Amino acid sequence: MKDVMKMAMDNVKTEKDIAAAARERAERPAAKRRIRPVIAAVCAAAVMCTTAVSAARMGWLEDMFGVSSELIGEHLGKVEVAASDVSFEKNELAPADMDVKVLDMVSDGEILIINYDMTGVPEDMEIILGCIYDPAERTRGYMSWAYDMTMLSDGTYAASMQCSEGINSGDAVEMYFHNSDYETIGTMNIKIDTDVPKLYRDIEVGKNAVCRDRSRAYTMEKEIYVESIRFSALTMRINYLTGDNSNNFIINSDVTVYTADGTQHRPKTFCLYDTATDLPKDENGKYKQHIDIQLDGLIDINEITAVNIGSITVPIR
Amino acid sequence: MELRGEFDRIAQMYSGRLYSHAAMIVGNKHDAEDAAEEALYRLYCRKKPFNDDEHAKAWLIRVTVNAALKMLRRRKFTAGGDISEHEELSVDFEYPEQSEVYEAVKKLPVKYRTVILLHYYEDMSTKDISRILKIPQSTVTTRLSRGREQLRTLLKGEYDYE
Numbered sequence: 001m002k003d004v005m006k007m008a009m010d011n012v013k014t015e016k017d018i019a020a021a022a023r024e025r026a027e028r029p030a031a032k033r034r035i036r037p038v039i040a041a042v043c044a045a046a047v048m049c050t051t052a053v054s055a056a057r058m059g060w061l062e063d064m065f066g067v068s069s070e071l072i073g074e075h076l077g078k079v080e081v082a083a084s085d086v087s088f089e090k091n092e093l094a095p096a097d098m099d100v101k102v103l104d105m106v107s108d109g110e111i112l113i114i115n116y117d118m119t120g121v122p123e124d125m126e127i128i129l130g131c132i133y134d135p136a137e138r139t140r141g142y143m144s145w146a147y148d149m150t151m152l153s154d155g156t157y158a159a160s161m162q163c164s165e166g167i168n169s170g171d172a173v174e175m176y177f178h179n180s181d182y183e184t185i186g187t188m189n190i191k192i193d194t195d196v197p198k199l200y201r202d203i204e205v206g207k208n209a210v211c212r213d214r215s216r217a218y219t220m221e222k223e224i225y226v227e228s229i230r231f232s233a234l235t236m237r238i239n240y241l242t243g244d245n246s247n248n249f250i251i252n253s254d255v256t257v258y259t260a261d262g263t264q265h266r267p268k269t270f271c272l273y274d275t276a277t278d279l280p281k282d283e284n285g286k287y288k289q290h291i292d293i294q295l296d297g298l299i300d301i302n303e304i305t306a307v308n309i310g311s312i313t314v315p316i317r
Numbered sequence: 318m319e320l321r322g323e324f325d326r327i328a329q330m331y332s333g334r335l336y337s338h339a340a341m342i343v344g345n346k347h348d349a350e351d352a353a354e355e356a357l358y359r360l361y362c363r364k365k366p367f368n369d370d371e372h373a374k375a376w377l378i379r380v381t382v383n384a385a386l387k388m389l390r391r392r393k394f395t396a397g398g399d400i401s402e403h404e405e406l407s408v409d410f411e412y413p414e415q416s417e418v419y420e421a422v423k424k425l426p427v428k429y430r431t432v433i434l435l436h437y438y439e440d441m442s443t444k445d446i447s448r449i450l451k452i453p454q455s456t457v458t459t460r461l462s463r464g465r466e467q468l469r470t471l472l473k474g475e476y477d478y479e
Contacts, residue, residue: 011408018357
């Protein structure tokens with residue numbers, strides 16, 4: 001039995017260069033950091049939605065993005081998101097003194113950014129963040145979410161998460177804290193109480209694009225029909241049609257956003273979920289898909305001049 | 318061991334194995350690639366050195382298995398646990414009995430499948446498996462025993478199961 005199973009398992013192979021993909025992911029440039037003292041705002045448990053941008057809020061957001069930008073005030077720092085049922089629970093694998101507290105949360109309707117403090121963790125202990133975003137209502141055939149974690153210069157953390165359903169009141173977030181062996185040591189649950197205004201821009205495209213998966217050892221190209229793109233200050237979502245329900249390839253294809261000042265932005269992180277089982281189809285039998293992307297920097301959604309997706313460049317006015 | 322310098326060597330040695338592990342657990346190509354990639358990504362980022370290659374291998378398998386199990390939970394959470402036909406694994410086996418055994422193991426519930434995989438493919442003891450899966454050794458023994466029973470039924474008792 002053992003020998004047969006070992007021989008059988010040795011036949012299970014993939015063409016993808018997994019090591020190269022892992023290396024590429026690890027070497028992706030991290031968000032710029034600026035050394036700057038940050039006075040973090042204490043989390044408001046009460047519902048609050050305001051256009052006033054406090055200096056403290058600007059502080060950690062500027063620290064997160066490494067820039068002092070009006071975009072932070074105009075978009076991301078504008079809406080304070082209140083939450084209820086915020087709780088952190090740890091298990092026996094966590095350091096005895098470990099604790100996690102939410103300090104602040106902001107959203108532009110497409111992305112939720114949480115500033116939190118993690119204490120009681122030894123400096124040399126690696127913590128890996130995992131996340132499940134659970135929208136209160138689901139309108140899409142399948143949902144996806146993208147998340148990222150950055151350490152700020154004051155020692156607190158910023159976790160950003162984007163969901164294909166947007167960020168809405170009643171949504172729940174489960175944040176998992178893992179050790180370096182990928183074992184869960186604690187869980188934070190957050191329920192959103194704020195109706196977040198939607199600060200995004202939709203662009204109709206209606207073009208075919210050929211996307212090439214660059215992560216594989218061989219050339220794999222697929223044609224997609226790009227229906228539309230949604231931009232917010234830090235995110236983009238591409239809505240597209242495909243002949244089959246795999247969507248991994250688009251992640252590793254060329255996606256670049258160009259802005260009027262000549263800046264180019266590339267995906268920093270993207271949806272992690274690609275096992276789409278119940279995708280809706282259009283009248284021609286094509287699968288309706290989307291991909292959520294967090295960009296590598298802030299963009300002014302009114303200053304986007306073009307976006308490149310695989311073989312096409314879409315001019316935007 | 319200088320990890321960055323050793324990454325290519327270790328990755329080349331074990332990436333195929335990690336993929337086949339993940340594929341057996343998650344049952345589809347893309348998730349299996351992602352789980353194996355997660356393990357190699359963690360390897361690249363890891364700062365703490367390994368004692369030797371066996372230590373590295375055990376660590377990589379642990380991370381891969383946990384990443385794969387996490388994907389299964391996430392799939393259950395988001396999509397009801399189904400696997401679309403487009404993503405089913407397609408494997409070319411050399412001999413029919415390889416296919417027969419592989420398919421039989423794949424049919425086991427995931428909790429038995431994972432234990433059977435680590436025991437038969439990696440020659441791991443129940444103690445080592447309990448460490449990886451963070452479950453009591455007695456639970457591993459029970460799952461191994463029940464997994465074997467189901468395999469006996471599926472394969473009509475044609476193999477030596479020890």
